[in-house]
Amino acid sequence: MSKTSKSGKVIVIVAPSGAGKTTLAKRLLEEYPSIRFSISATTRxxxxxxxxxxDYYFLTDQEFDRKIENHDFLEWERYSSYRYGTLRSEVDKLVESGYFPLLDIEVNGALNVQKIYGSAAVSIFIEPPSMEVLQERLQKRGSETTDSVEKRMERAEMEMQYAHHFDHTVVNDDLDTAYVQIQAIVEPFINK
Structure with a gap:
């Protein structure tokens, strides 16, 4: 794909675990060939x-530390006992190829990316219809322990307090409706 004057823009999707962020992001990637997923680095x-x-760039703790020291991350965060980060080189590579990087990141990282990119970033916070529905979704995954659901719910409550810091909030009560709302945000952004 050739570079366009529109390149340099990033799309940031933020949500508590279980809100449908990954499913909605995958639909965007399937429908819009000009949007590419920015692969994160992790120590897990x-x-x-x-x-x-x-899926990820799997790094040792030492490799991750070196990347922090070299300022190779746009943002990074500790989640549970592992670290996750967005590599500047990954985003730059996509932008230089004329794509719109899609970042699926945590609240603090998203706030940092917004500061760095300003109006060249659009941020969308995906909100569950209620905390009860979120808890049901996490339990239905089948991969969560009671303890991990509790921890994710505590983190979700904290993350929900930051929803108003993002450009847009979409309530994912119905996946198709939420996706149409996201399209209505993303299409004008990538086409202007």
């Missing part, structure tokens, strides 16, 4: 079927 071990450089 790969899960079954995850591929280094496709």
């Amino acid at each position: 071990p790969p899960r079954k079927d995850e591929v280094d450089g496709e």
Whole structure:
């Protein structure tokens, strides 16, 4: 894809775990070839079927520390006992290729990216219809323990307090409706 005057813009999607962020992001990526997912780096071990450089860049603690020291991250955060970060080089590579990077990141990281990119970033906070619905979604995953659901719910309550700091808020009560709302935000942004 050739560079355009529109390049340099980033799309940031933020949400508590279980709000539907990943599902909605995947739909955007499927429908808009000019949007590409920015692969994050992490210190957590790969899960079954995850591929280094496709799902994440899997780094040792020492490699992650070196990248922090070299200011290689746009943002990074500790989640549970692992660290996750957005590599500047990954975003730059996408922008230089004429794509719109899609960042699926945590609240603090998203706030930092907004500061760096200003009006060249659009941020969308995906909100669950209620905390009860969010808890049900997390429990239905089947991959969460009672303890991890509790921790995710505590974190979600904190994250929800920051929703008003983002450019747009979309309540994901119905996946299709939420997606149409996201399209209405993203299309004008990438086409102006």
